[in-house]
Amino acid sequence: MATIKHVAKRANVSVATVSRVMNNNGYVSAEAREAVERAIAELDYAPNRVARSLFKKTSGLIGLIMPDITNPFFPQLARAIEDVANQHGYQVVLCNTDEQLSKEQTYLVALQTMHVDGLIITTNHSDNPNYEKLELPMVALDRIVKPGIDAVISNGYEGGRLAAETLLSCGATKLAHIAGPKHLLTVRRRTDGFLDVAGDRLVGMTHSSFAFKEALTAAQTLFDEYWPFDGVFAANDVIAAAVLQEAVRRNVRVPEDLQVIGYDGIELGEMTSPPLTTIAQPIYEMGRRATERLLDLIEKKETAAKEILLPVTLTERQTTKRKGHDA
Amino acid sequence: MATIKHVAKRANVSVATVSRVMNNNGYVSAEAREAVERAIAELDYAPNRVARSLFKKTSGLIGLIMPDITNPFFPQLARAIEDVANQHGYQVVLCNTDEQLSKEQTYLVALQTMHVDGLIITTNHSDNPNYEKLELPMVALDRIVKPGIDAVISNGYEGGRLAAETLLSCGATKLAHIAGPKHLLTVRRRTDGFLDVAGDRLVGMTHSSFAFKEALTAAQTLFDEYWPFDGVFAANDVIAAAVLQEAVRRNVRVPEDLQVIGYDGIELGEMTSPPLTTIAQPIYEMGRRATERLLDLIEKKETAAKEILLPVTLTERQTTKRKGHDA
DNA sequence: GCATAATGTGTAACCGGTTACATATCAACT
DNA sequence: AGTTGATATGTAACCGGTTACACATTATGC
Numbered sequence: 267m268a269t270i271k272h273v274a275k276r277a278n279v280s281v282a283t284v285s286r287v288m289n290n291n292g293y294v295s296a297e298a299r300e301a302v303e304r305a306i307a308e309l310d311y312a313p314n315r316v317a318r319s320l321f322k323k324t325s326g327l328i329g330l331i332m333p334d335i336t337n338p339f340f341p342q343l344a345r346a347i348e349d350v351a352n353q354h355g356y357q358v359v360l361c362n363t364d365e366q367l368s369k370e371q372t373y374l375v376a377l378q379t380m381h382v383d384g385l386i387i388t389t390n391h392s393d394n395p396n397y398e399k400l401e402l403p404m405v406a407l408d409r410i411v412k413p414g415i416d417a418v419i420s421n422g423y424e425g426g427r428l429a430a431e432t433l434l435s436c437g438a439t440k441l442a443h444i445a446g447p448k449h450l451l452t453v454r455r456r457t458d459g460f461l462d463v464a465g466d467r468l469v470g471m472t473h474s475s476f477a478f479k480e481a482l483t484a485a486q487t488l489f490d491e492y493w494p495f496d497g498v499f500a501a502n503d504v505i506a507a508a509v510l511q512e513a514v515r516r517n518v519r520v521p522e523d524l525q526v527i528g529y530d531g532i533e534l535g536e537m538t539s540p541p542l543t544t545i546a547q548p549i550y551e552m553g554r555r556a557t558e559r560l561l562d563l564i565e566k567k568e569t570a571a572k573e574i575l576l577p578v579t580l581t582e583r584q585t586t587k588r589k590g591h592d593a
Numbered sequence: 594m595a596t597i598k599h600v601a602k603r604a605n606v607s608v609a610t611v612s613r614v615m616n617n618n619g620y621v622s623a624e625a626r627e628a629v630e631r632a633i634a635e636l637d638y639a640p641n642r643v644a645r646s647l648f649k650k651t652s653g654l655i656g657l658i659m660p661d662i663t664n665p666f667f668p669q670l671a672r673a674i675e676d677v678a679n680q681h682g683y684q685v686v687l688c689n690t691d692e693q694l695s696k697e698q699t700y701l702v703a704l705q706t707m708h709v710d711g712l713i714i715t716t717n718h719s720d721n722p723n724y725e726k727l728e729l730p731m732v733a734l735d736r737i738v739k740p741g742i743d744a745v746i747s748n749g750y751e752g753g754r755l756a757a758e759t760l761l762s763c764g765a766t767k768l769a770h771i772a773g774p775k776h777l778l779t780v781r782r783r784t785d786g787f788l789d790v791a792g793d794r795l796v797g798m799t800h801s802s803f804a805f806k807e808a809l810t811a812a813q814t815l816f817d818e819y820w821p822f823d824g825v826f827a828a829n830d831v832i833a834a835a836v837l838q839e840a841v842r843r844n845v846r847v848p849e850d851l852q853v854i855g856y857d858g859i860e861l862g863e864m865t866s867p868p869l870t871t872i873a874q875p876i877y878e879m880g881r882r883a884t885e886r887l888l889d890l891i892e893k894k895e896t897a898a899k900e901i902l903l904p905v906t907l908t909e910r911q912t913t914k915r916k917g918h919d920a
Numbered sequence: 921g922c923a924t925a926a927t928g929t930g931t932a933a934c935c936g937g938t939t940a941c942a943t944a945t946c947a948a949c950t
Numbered sequence: 951a952g953t954t955g956a957t958a959t960g961t962a963a964c965c966g967g968t969t970a971c972a973c974a975t976t977a978t979g980c
Contacts, residue, residue, distance in 0.1 A: 267705075269935095269936055269937085270936065270937060270938095271936080271937095279959075279960085280959065280960045280961075281936090281937080281938090281960090282938080282939075282959070282960060282961080283958085283959060283960080284937095285937070285938060285939080286938095286939095286958095286959090288937095289938080291939095292939085292958085292959090293956085293957050293958050293959080294957095294958075294959085295957080295958060295959085298958080298959080312702055312705070312706045313706065313936080313937070314647075314706060314708070314935090314936050314937065315703075315706045315707040315708075315937095316643060316646045316647045316652065316706075316707060316708050316935085316936080316937090317647055317935070317936035317937035317938090317965090318936080318937050318938075319643045319707075319937090319965095320641075320643045320644055320647050320935090320936080320937075320964095320965050320966065320967085321936090321937060321938050321939085321964070321965045322937090322938075322965085323965080325643065325707075326707070327686075327707075330687075334672065335662070335668045335671050335672055335675075336668045336669055336672045336860075338665065338668075338860075340668070341662045341663045341665075341667070341668050342663055344662050344687065345661065345662055345663045345689060348662075348687055348688070348689050349689070352688075352696075352699075352700075357686050357687075357688070357703060357704075357707070358686065358687050359654075359684050359685065359686055359687075360657075360671065360675055360684075360685050360686075360687045361675070361679075361684070362672060362675050362676070369679075372679075373679075375639055376642075376684060377684075378594075378639070379639045379640065379641060379642045379643075380642040380643060380646075380652075380653075380654075380684070381641070381642075381643050478860060478863055478864055479863075504864070507864040508864070510866055511864065511865075511866050511867075511868070514866040514867070533663075533665075533805060534861065534864065536805055536806075537805055537831070537834040537835070537838065537861065537864075537865065538838075538864065538865065538866065539837055539838050539841040539865065539866050540838075540841065541838070596965095596966055596967085597966065597967060597968095598966080598967095606929075606930085607929065607930045607931075608930090608966090608967080608968090609929070609930060609931080609968080609969075610928085610929060610930080612967070612968060612969080613928095613929090613968095613969095615967095616968080618969095619928085619929090619969085620926085620927050620928050620929080621927095621928070621929085622927085622928060622929085625928080625929080640966080640967070641965090641966050641967065642967095643965085643966080643967085644935090644965070644966035644967035644968090645966080645967050645968075646935095646967090647934095647935050647936065647937085647965090647966080647967075648934070648935045648966090648967060648968050648969085649935085649967090649968075650935080
């Protein structure tokens with residue numbers, strides 16, 4: 267690999283001059299600039315980012331910490347983050363923590379010692395003290411870490427309300443709910459919104475993680491203990507898919523006998539049979555906004571908002587009846 | 594952040610000695626070692642990887658180039674890669690190229706200038722000249738780039754055969770197939786294997802990308818043009834999910850009237866109704882093997898195998914009848 | 921008891937960039 | 951003509967590690 271010295275020699279200038287034309291700062295004569303540019307082209311030179319990084323204490327890297335990229339909600343987020351980062355010349359380092367504090371800790375020091383410029387965190391240990399001492403720009407995504415830390419989230423409470431309102435206005439009268447993991451504040455809000463609207467029309471509720479197998483078990487429990495009901499709101503689309511599958515197994519027709527609404531708006535919802543009605547978060551948008559915010563933080567554009575709340579929307583597919591039909 | 598100089602000063606030794614205890618090489622007296630270790634602990638010192646990287650020309654980073662992490666086959670792969678890399682102290686940089694040569698090119702120079710130690714490529718431009726001039730360890734995953742480059746793939750041809758054999762032994766007599774993108778050699782092999790066994794029992798075939806929307810269109814075309822058939826093999830699980838959905842739409846019962854087999858063995862297959870029978874690739878294992886191979890290459894353990902071929906297995910769920918029932 | 925090898929430690933060069941500072945030239949202004 | 955400021959460029963220090971090399975000191979062999 268060619269270095270700046272090779273370029274300097276070839277262009278008959280000093281390394282300082284080469285550096286000046288690369289970074290487009292300081293005074294450089296037209297001839298010198300031209301000579302340097304020719305040398306760069308001829309040698310196919312690209313500056314060593316490691317060397318630059320060492321001096322500038324900036325790496326062009328951002329760390330992305332998520333529980334598990336295998337959970338179908340995250341790839342879209344990762345994609346958005348990667349897209350925006352890339353457009354601005356940054357690369358992203360992927361870290362799966364399985365929500366284990368020890369892994370998180372290991373990654374944190376690894377990322378720190380490699381001088382990442384910022385962090386996006388979709389993992390939540392609100393109680394994790396590690397983040398605080400970290401003097402790094404960071405934004406929480408779909409999570410709320412701490413008052414002081416920027417967050418990008420969607421309106422879970424309204425989403426939960428919307429789910430209940432939709433179910434009711436589509437004619438459901440006996441509602442059931444499968445809530446998500448209790449330690450996720452953003453997920454609890456969906457449940458809160460749903461329950462507030464459902465009121466005493468709620469006939470049953472259970473909990474599940476976002477793993478499909480567990481969701482299936484939870485769905486079975488729901489049917490075993492609370493059937494009959496005619497409208498289910500699941501805390502995410504994976505759980506909703508489990509409800510759908512369990513309904514099929516029990517010969518419960520969807521949406522005729524039972525309407526189902528999921529949450530997230532991941533692609534999976536299009537692939538179930540019937541396709542899933544869901545409360546869609548603007549997933550890509552969330553990733554985009556979080557990254558833009560982070561880059562602003564990194565580049566010291568002191569932007570105002572500390573918490574960005576995005577709206578959710580109803581994506582009507584075929585697990586609900588047409589709205590207002592028999593409401 | 595504490596630097597090696599701070600540690601040296603505090604331990605009353607030179608930076609060389611500190612470096613020696615950090616790397617556990619050279620001679621260090623017991624007292625010196627102890628003093629250094631104490632200083633490290635007290636200062637909470639972690640060596641700057643950027644500085645180390647500059648001198649050693651090694652970064653502890655591996656580049657992961659994939660078409661689109663959003664495609665449900667890739668997250669598992671990424672997870673496996675990340676796990677293994679992490680266990681060995683490496684981090685992974687995620688790159689989505691959308692199979693666009695220009696993006697690939699941009700990433701390649703970015704990764705190169707940041708001195709990544711190796712590359713895992715799940716993207717395929719067999720014709721891409723960029724990879725050749727790259728003096729970097731790399732392994733192709735689920736792709737075949739070039740004879741000289743290591744590859745980890747699963748046995749697509751056998752998988753295709755297995756799909757056909759299964760369909761036939763479960764009583765299907767009129768087979769149909771939706772093939773995948775033509776430019777993917779590993780995917781074409783599935784089709785080859787399937788066709789070789791199907792022979793003249795094939796009644797129809799069409800093509801599709803791996804995008805669900807396109808797969809739905811392809812499924813419709815298949816039904817429109819070739820119905821009736823009683824066994825479908827789809828080139829991947831996403832396409833199979835589309836076939837399932839289209840079958841439901843047309844009131845074709847699965848598996849009674851139509852049996853369906855997918856390919857890949859992604860989690861989606863468990864979530865469809867009914868759950869999908871599929872030819873499962875050992876996805877996690879593939880990612881693991883590719884990464885282990887790459888690390889061997891990086892660390893110059895000249896290992897033999899140039900192409901690692903992994904077996905596929907049949908995952909019987911509920912879109913096929915019980916085997917041998919009516920064969 | 922002396923040559924030799926093993927052990928222990930510090931100094932400084934090096935990796936490949938960036939930039940403060942010194943120096944030089946030249947045009948403009950008084 | 952002399953001062954001043956803008957333009958242009960090179961030298962060398964610096965970022966934070968690693969390691970070749972020089973130099974001591976101690977242990978071992980004959």
